[in-house]
Amino acid sequence: MPALNPSRLQRFEGKVVIVTGAASGIGEATARRFSDEGARVLLADRDAAVLGKVFDSLPPERTAARETDVSHHEQVRQLVDFAIERFGQLDVLVSDAGVFAEGNVTEVSPEDWHRVQATNVNGVFYGAREALPHLEKTRGCIVNVASVSGLAADWNLSAYNASKGAVCNLTRAMALDFGRKGVRINAVCPSLTHTAMTADMADDPALLDKFAERIALGRGADPLEIAAVITFLASPDASFVNGVNLPVDGGLMASNGQPPQ
Numbered sequence: 001m002p003a004l005n006p007s008r009l010q011r012f013e014g015k016v017v018i019v020t021g022a023a024s025g026i027g028e029a030t031a032r033r034f035s036d037e038g039a040r041v042l043l044a045d046r047d048a049a050v051l052g053k054v055f056d057s058l059p060p061e062r063t064a065a066r067e068t069d070v071s072h073h074e075q076v077r078q079l080v081d082f083a084i085e086r087f088g089q090l091d092v093l094v095s096d097a098g099v100f101a102e103g104n105v106t107e108v109s110p111e112d113w114h115r116v117q118a119t120n121v122n123g124v125f126y127g128a129r130e131a132l133p134h135l136e137k138t139r140g141c142i143v144n145v146a147s148v149s150g151l152a153a154d155w156n157l158s159a160y161n162a163s164k165g166a167v168c169n170l171t172r173a174m175a176l177d178f179g180r181k182g183v184r185i186n187a188v189c190p191s192l193t194h195t196a197m198t199a200d201m202a203d204d205p206a207l208l209d210k211f212a213e214r215i216a217l218g219r220g221a222d223p224l225e226i227a228a229v230i231t232f233l234a235s236p237d238a239s240f241v242n243g244v245n246l247p248v249d250g251g252l253m254a255s256n257g258q259p260p261q
Contacts, residue, residue, distance in 0.1 A: 011235045013038030016087040021097035023050040025195030029223035033231050042083045044068040070097045070123030080130040090134040092234045095124045096145040100160040113159045120163035139182035143233045146187040168245045175243030184242045186233045191249035192220035216251025
């Protein structure tokens with residue numbers, strides 16, 4: 001993986017960013033990248049203990065944290081209110097919090113189905129609904145973390161596929177509705193990324209080999225690589241990028257599905 005050094009960049013000095021799912025993985029890497037580039041960052045996650053460790057490692061004068069379960073509307077409303085009280089404005093919302101459940105539609109339980117939709121879809125909706133009035137004032141932006149699983153389907157992940165497909169089309173719908181109000185709304189769609197959610201794959205070399213065979217770069221992503229794209233989409237460099245579900249997949253979706261020759 002190439003070195004990612006944002007130290008020369010200060011694209012977000014004076015900006016306020018909320019990152020959900022910030023205790024680990026893509027969310028943590030994204031929060032750190034925004035902070036490295038000068039942002040004031042509000043970390044949100046339902047795992048308060050791990051979130052506290054991330055908070056302790058960032059500049060205290062520019063960082064805040066709040067335990068939040070994004071599947072609960074009231075908690076998300078309180079999160080956004082806290083950002084305004086603490087920092088006075090909101091410029092960027094990154095909706096990263098997510099969960100998954102395995103199984104086709106006859107195997108996944110109704111409880112797991114609703115749990116996945118509540119976090120992955122409702123959490124994005126709640127965040128946008130509460131943040132958008134503030135983002136209109138700052139002409140800010142939203143970056144949702146979707147997945148290549150929202151652009152095409154996986155075997156045996158029906159609940160997750162449905163949720164990420166919803167995030168992709170919700171991203172497009174919101175981009176249409178709020179573009180003329182000065183708010184850009186995009187999503188990143190990662191493929192295999194080495195996070196706690198995919199940690200069990202590290203113990204299955206045969207499965208990793210299958211992923212490597214399908215991904216043109218021959219490997220999964222580091223969360224820092226996804227964070228770099230998220231911060232690009234939130235930056236002035238992407239000022240004319242709106243309504244995009246951007247695959248960050250190492251070339252996975254460049255393939256028509258046939259195996260390497």
